[in-house]
Amino acid sequence: MFKDTRVLMPDQENRTDKNRQGARQVEVEIGFGDGDYLIRRASECPERMFIGIEKKTSLVTKVSKKAVSLNLSNIRILRSCAKDAFSDHFTTGSVSRVYALFPDPWPKKKHIKYRLFSSPYLRLLNNRLLFGSEAIIVTDSEAYHQWILKQTPGTGFEVENDTIPPQFDTKFERKWVEQEFRSFFRIILRKIEHIDT
Numbered sequence: 001m002f003k004d005t006r007v008l009m010p011d012q013e014n015r016t017d018k019n020r021q022g023a024r025q026v027e028v029e030i031g032f033g034d035g036d037y038l039i040r041r042a043s044e045c046p047e048r049m050f051i052g053i054e055k056k057t058s059l060v061t062k063v064s065k066k067a068v069s070l071n072l073s074n075i076r077i078l079r080s081c082a083k084d085a086f087s088d089h090f091t092t093g094s095v096s097r098v099y100a101l102f103p104d105p106w107p108k109k110k111h112i113k114y115r116l117f118s119s120p121y122l123r124l125l126n127n128r129l130l131f132g133s134e135a136i137i138v139t140d141s142e143a144y145h146q147w148i149l150k151q152t153p154g155t156g157f158e159v160e161n162d163t164i165p166p167q168f169d170t171k172f173e174r175k176w177v178e179q180e181f182r183s184f185f186r187i188i189l190r191k192i193e194h195i196d197t
């Protein structure tokens with residue numbers, strides 16, 4: 001179950017039907033930025049619950065307002081570092097899909113320590129995901145892509161690795177397309193073994 005104690009509620013409805021919410025599939029977007037994909041997914045799949053995690057307050061405010069204006073009752077916004085969010089707000093086996101589109105690649109050697117998808121973090125994501133479900137990471141950075149692949153052994157995931165054309169229509173995807181990027185690196189991590197944390 002998702003522990004939503006510190007989640008901003010985009011709408012002000014009183015939701016007390018916890019059993020119904022618990023049965024819903026939960027999708028989580030890490031670093032949603034301007035929220036284009038999060039908002040679109042939530043609009044397309046009203047039967048699912050969407051939780052967006054973003055560390056920048058201005059973006060949290062902007063996307064929360066947008067969700068309210070569109071009357072989307074299936075979005076929760078979490079202002080948090082994604083590292084803390086999964087340990088603090090989610091329980092084991094509570095998430096059906098996680099995705100991160102164009103996560104910060106931290107290209108400088110001295111900043112590699114800030115990269116999100118390290119082996120310990122992938123193990124945490126594994127723990128929070130349901131068996132058979134997926135974490136999807138799409139990046140423009142070949143170096144980050146290669147680095148993430150090296151993090152995957154021992155994390156309980158089967159790894160699928162390919163390149164894909166632009167298809168998410170997010171701010172960063174549009175930015176790279178303007179700079180003539182025609183494909184991006186995608187890693188799909190499918191949970192095949194449960195990791196205890």
Ligand SMILES: C[S@@+](CC[C@H](N)C(=O)[O-])C[C@H]1O[C@@H](n2cnc3c(N)ncnc32)[C@H](O)[C@@H]1O
Nearest residue numbers: 031032033054055056081082101102170171172
């Ligand atoms: C390169 S932008 C991509 C934004 C969006 N996904 C897109 O495709 O336009 C990365 C986003 O992740 C957020 N971010 C970076 N590190 C984060 C972290 N540790 N926890 C939560 N959000 C993070 C940044 O604030 C930024 O909005």
